[in-house]
Amino acid sequence: NCACNPVQNGYRTSQHPCFSFEAKHKYARIHMPVAPRCNINCNYCNRKFDCLHESRPGVTSEILTPESAREKYDFVKDRVENLSVVGIAGPGEALANWNETKSTIELIKKSNPNVIFCLSTNGLMLPDYADQLVELGVRHVTVTVNCLTPEIGKRIYQFVNYQGKRYQGAEGAAILTKNQLAGIERLTRQGVVVKVNIVMIKGINDGHIPEIVKKVKDLSVFITNIMPLIPAKGSAFEYMSQTPMKEVNKMRNICRDELQQMYHCTQCRADAIGLLGEDRSLEFSGLWSRKAI
Numbered sequence: 007n008c009a010c011n012p013v014q015n016g017y018r019t020s021q022h023p024c025f026s027f028e029a030k031h032k033y034a035r036i037h038m039p040v041a042p043r044c045n046i047n048c049n050y051c052n053r054k055f056d057c058l059h060e061s062r063p064g065v066t067s068e069i070l071t072p073e074s075a076r077e078k079y080d081f082v083k084d085r086v087e088n089l090s091v092v093g094i095a096g097p098g099e100a101l102a103n104w105n106e107t108k109s110t111i112e113l114i115k116k117s118n119p120n121v122i123f124c125l126s127t128n129g130l131m132l133p134d135y136a137d138q139l140v141e142l143g144v145r146h147v148t149v150t151v152n153c154l155t156p157e158i159g160k161r162i163y164q165f166v167n168y169q170g171k172r173y174q175g176a177e178g179a180a181i182l183t184k185n186q187l188a189g190i191e192r193l194t195r196q197g198v199v200v201k202v203n204i205v206m207i208k209g210i211n212d213g214h215i216p217e218i219v220k221k222v223k224d225l226s227v228f229i230t231n232i233m234p235l236i237p238a239k240g241s242a243f244e245y246m247s248q249t250p251m252k253e254v255n256k257m258r259n260i261c262r263d264e265l266q267q268m269y270h271c272t273q274c275r276a277d278a279i280g281l282l283g284e285d286r287s288l289e290f291s292g293l294w295s296r297k298a299i
C-alpha cells in the first residue's frame with residue numbers, strides 16, 4: 007500500500023467527517039480548546055473570538071488544560087456515538103501552544119490508542135513541528151493558506167511573530183507563506199493527509215484561489231476547503247461583507263477539476279462536539295473548570 011494514498015494508508019481517513027464526505031453523517035469529532043495564543047494577526051480575526059481559519063467567529067470557547075481535556079474526552083466518548091476524531095483547532099493557533107497541544111494528544115492517546123488525531127494550523131511553525139506531529143501519531147492536518155505572494159499577504163496579515171521578532175505586512179506574509187509550503191511538503195512526504203483551508207476574501211485573494219489550489223496540489227495535498235470570509239467584530243475587516251456561499255461554491259466548482267473540494271464544512275467552534283452540523287458543545291460546556299493557561 008502506498009502511504010500517500012489515504013484510502014489505503016490505514017489512517018482511517020474514511021472515518022474522518024471533514025476529510026470524507028461519506029463520513030459526515032456517521033462519524034463525530036470533538037475539538038479540544040487547549041490553544042489560546044496565536045503567533046500571527048489575520049485581518050479577519052478578533053482574538054477575543056475563535057480562530058476563523060478553522061472556526062466560526064463570535065463564539066468564545068472555554069480554555070481547557072490538557073488534563074481537563076482528557077477528562078472531558080473520557081466523559082464525552084461514552085455519550086457521543088462514533089466519536090472517531092479528536093481535533094485541536096484553537097481558539098488560537100495549535101502550534102503556538104505546542105506544550106498544551108502535545109500533552110493533550112499524548113494524554114488522550116495513552117488510554118485511547120484508536121483515536122484519529124487532527125490539527126488545524128496557520129502553518130508558521132510547521133517546519134519546526136511537522137516531524138514531531140508525525141511522531142505523535144497525527145495523520146490529518148489542516149493548514150490555512152490564503153495566498154502565495156507577499157503583495158496579497160500584506161493585505162490579509164498585519165504581522166507575524168517569528169523567532170522572537172515581529173515582522174509587519176509583506177515581510178511577515180513572506181515568512182508565513184514560505185513556512186506553510188515547506189511545512190505542508192514535510193508532512194505529505196511522510197504520508198500525512200493534508201487539507202488546505204482557504205478563506206475567500208473578495209477583492210483581495212479571490213482571483214488568486216485557483217493558483218493556490220494548483221500549488222498545494224503539487225505538494226500532494228488531499229483536499230482544499232474554500233471558506234467564506236466571515237469578518238469578526240472588532241477585526242480590521244469588520245466592515246467588509248461576508249463572502250456569499252453562492253460565490254464560494256462557484257469557486258469550489260472551478261477548482262474541483264484541479265483537486266478534490268470540500269463542500270460540507272460547517273465552520274465549527276473551537277470546542278465543537280458531535281456530527282458536523284449537529285453541534286452538541288453546549289451540552290458539555292462548563293463541566294470542566296475554566297482554567298486559562
Ligand code: CLF
Nearest residue numbers: 024060093095124271272273274
Ligand atoms: Fe476539526 Fe478541522 Fe480537524 Fe475537522 S473541523 S480540526 S479538520 S476535526 Fe471540519 Fe469544522 Fe470545517 Fe474544520 S467542518 S471548520 S473543516
Ligand code: SF4
Nearest residue numbers: 044047048051057058
Ligand atoms: Fe486569529 Fe487564527 Fe489568524 Fe491567529 S491564525 S490571527 S487565531 S484567525
